[in-house]
Amino acid sequence: MAMITATFPGGAVVNANFSGFEVSTDQPEDNGGTNSAPEPYMLFLSSILTCAGFYAQRFCQQRQLSTEGMTMTLDIDRHPESRRLEKVKMAIQLPDGFPDKYQKAIVRAAGMCSVKKAIADPPEFEVITE
Incomplete structure (x- = not known):
């Protein structure tokens, strides 16, 4: 399995990059995020x-x-x-x-x-x- 790399585009968003895919995560608004991703x-x-x-x-x-x-x-x-x-x-x-x-x-x-x-x-x- 390939290594997974996290990137930090801003706010509470953290992305995981692996095997040509990018999976975005965010936090709910009540936890400082914008709820833009799971x-x-x-x-x-x-x-x-x-x-x-x-x-x-x-x-x-x-x-x-x-x-x-x-x-x-x-x-x-x-x-x-x-x-x-x-x-x-x-x-x-x-x-x-x-x-x-x-x-x-x-x-x-x-x-x-x-x-x-x-x-x-x-x-x-x-x-x-x-």
């Missing part, structure tokens, strides 16, 4: 859901099961005082006619997400100056 925390949560969604989608594609009407949702529980993330809850809303025999298997497939695995077995973080 806040980083929401991108973090979105990455969990879209990664799990990719595995659920691939599961269906490999079995020639329609994903029309299928959606996934993510909700979180946070500690009321520390705001620490305590639980991530994902739900797959299966399309009509989805075979019962695959319901547990698609949940297992969604659980294969590499973003989820990275959180479940967290890496060491290091911040330095250069």
